[in-house]
Amino acid sequence: MTTTYAVLSECLEKRFGDVHALRGLDLAVAEGTVCGVLGRNGAGKTTAVRVLTTLTAPDGGSARIAGHDVVREAGAVRAAIGVTGQSASVDGELSGRQNLRLFARLLKYRGEVARTRADELLERFELTDAADRPARTYSGGMRRRLDLAASLLARPQVLFLDEPTTGLDPHSRNQIWAAVRELAGRGTTVLLTTQYLEEADQLADDIVLVDSGRAAHSGSPAELKARIGSYAEVVVAHASALGPAAAVLDQLTGTEPVLDHERRTVGAVTTDPSLTLPRIVRELDAAGAAVIDASLRPPTLDEVFLRLTGRGTPIKETAA
Template sequence: MTTTYAVLSEGLEKHYGDVHALRGLDLAVAEGAVCGVLGPNGAGKSTAVRLLTTLTSPDAGSARVAGHDVVREAAAVRAAIGVTGQSTSIDGELSGRQNLRLFARLLRFRGPAGRTRADELLERFGLTEAADRPARTYSGGMRRRLDLAAGLLTRPQVLFLDEPTTGLDPHSRNQIWEAVRELAGRGTTVLLTTQYLEEADQLADDIVLIDRGRAAHRGTPAELKSLIGGYAEVVVAHESALRAAAAVLDRLTGAEPTLDHEHRTIGVVASDPTLTLPRIVRELDAAGVPVIDASLRPPTLDEAFLRLTGRGDVRAPKEPAA
């Protein structure tokens, strides 16, 4: 079976003075897929998006988007894509309907086609009741949905979403997620850059982890998480037992445990797939460690990200303060 790629790049490089933003970036995003592009700050994500959306040109390498070369056929690329950036492009003094109709005119819709398309998108994104209110009265989630609607006026083959839910509450974020799932279900290819790893875990079919200007790791969310194994955590009865428990976990996993003295917990990455929770409990009991609780769970995408990029200790997530 031959895979057709909506986004394909080979050896992309980009310099800004002495800064080497991209160092040979390879991407391959299948048609109709949602691809999450992740990476630490400064890894090259924004530069990659700027290159793929023709906002700047590469210093070396090549890229094709929707079948068109981003340098030689830039106009064709722009006609085939939609872009929603981190900050909305909405005019707050205009109503939602006026915003979309304005964008439709700028995109050279003819006759009533622009008005019809605007009304379709207002209904699709649940904005019909608020369509004639000034956009400055919209909530953050409504503004992001309106911005996303503006990016879809031309029914793009490829949609670039740059941090689409930054600053949104969980309810608004879920609405954007549902919209992205619907788009992908209808065949739109989505390239998503986000700092919310849960977002990538929820939406992405595949993930490319960019680090230092290159695609360091790629795969499904489950495949990336499997690269670091599981995560074992033990809660002991008193703080004086932490060191003994850490010694047991170190011996079982070969990894350095993380100690939390305040909560009397020890956590460690467990990369051995044969390690089981009963074995951990038996070894702790044999060492005389008084255990209150023990768990062995798959890692989160956050933990995989930290581990794979070497940007910090892998720690179990803590509940947010009430």
């Protein structure tokens, strides 16, 4: 079966003076899927979005959105996409309803059609009760939902979300996640850049890890996690047991353990599918390392990113 790509870039290059923001970035996002583009600050995520949405011309390489070249067919690309950037684009002095009607008229919707479309989106994003209040009175989450609604007025084939939930509280973030899932379910292709790896794990069909302007690794969340194996972690009863526990995990996994003296934990990555939790516990007991908790779990995407991009040892999973 032939795959049709809604977003396809090859060897994208972009410089800003001495800063080489994109260094041959390749992306391939299938129609009707959610692609999470992950990377640290400065990795090139936002520059990639600006190039793909025709806001910045590339210095090299090529890109096509919904079959249209971003340089030669910029107008057709803009007609096919919606964009929600890192900061809200709505007018704070206008009400939510006025903002959406204004954007609808700019998209050449006629009066009644513009009003109907605006009202549909206000209801869809749970903004009807606040529709006639100035947008400046909205919470951060409400403004982001209004911004997302504005980007959907034209029913885009491809939606670009550039760190859409940065700074939002968990409730507002969950509302944005629900909206993205609904869009994907209706066939919209979504390219999502984010620093929240949990967000990509929740939403993305495929993930691209961007490092220094390149696509360092790609695959589904499950595929990327499988590349680095599992994570064994034990909590010892006393600080004196950290050394013996680390020696056990070192021997069993063949990787250097990570010690957290404050939490009294020792953790290590293992790619051995035969290693089991009971075996780990038996070996710890034989070594005289008193343990109060032990786990063998899949890695988090944080750990995947750190190991696959060579940015250090795995980090510990923290409570949400």
